[in-house]
Amino acid sequence: MVPEADNERFTVAVQHVDGAVVIELAGELDHDTAQPLREALDTAVVHGGRLLVDLAGLGFCDSTGLNVLLHGRLSALEAGGSVELAGLRGSVARMFRITGADGIFPVYADVADALNGTNGPRG
Template structure:
């Protein structure tokens, strides 16, 4: 028996997720995110950003497909920035836009963490 399509109310009640894809380019860890970063979706991001076993980590987080970030997501970014900087590396954000960029600006993360408009710019010095 075919499944009935979801109603709009059912779609809005479904939890939104976060997709985290990790690749590497020239020794730089690149995380491509899609979805929402919040208390419920932060664990996979936190795990992908673990730098405890990396000397001089260099990380780029592609945020062009991130649609929402809350305080727990902000805390993950700040903690990662602190850990990476303490290890002699760097963290860069790519393409946060709209409400995500406004949130980063309001709390000052854009002044703390280097934000670049394109992935190409983030991967070069």
């Protein structure tokens, strides 16, 4: 795993697994911490293909974080790729559900399900 950014509140790690770029998030994603995710998505989108964002380690996500993911999705689609989510839990899952964003992204229970394709996206 190659860390893209690391601070006390939020980390982003990027790795290539089975033809996908997996972006693992941990901590609190908000206005003050969103830039490393923005940069990781921008870099990954340039290469096209499948982007899988692992949210299992994310304890908090505000509207800025959601907007960064939505923008990344649009950029990926324009480049012929996709952005998929895995590991939505707790208050982060609730925010995605309330806003309807969980219906915009393919969402998997975890990264293993997404990579194995054994269970389709839930929604």
